Amino acid sequence: MAVPKKKTSKARTRTHKALWKRKAALEAQxxxxxxxxxxxxxSNSFVYVTDDEDDEDDDE
Known part of the structure; x- marks a missing residue:
């Protein structure tokens, strides 16, 4: 037969939520x-295409 799982304590639940929110806050930052x-x-760590490079190709 199926046996009910043990209830997670409020302290444990709050700890999990706090960690989850902290990770989200760090990623947002x-x-x-x-x-x-x-x-x-x-920026040196992010590569992106600027519009200036596309304009040079149109002039030729």
Whole structure:
């Protein structure tokens, strides 16, 4: 027969939620930092295509 599982304590549940929210906050902070660096043009760790390169091909 099926046996009910043990209930997770509130402390354990809150710990799991806190860790999950902390991970999300750190990822959001990284994304914001990357976005800011791309906008300022100082980004060395992110490769992206700019419109300037496409305009050079049209002139030829």
């Amino acid at each position: 990284k994304a914001l930092s990357l976005g800011k660096s791309v906008l300022t043009g100082r």
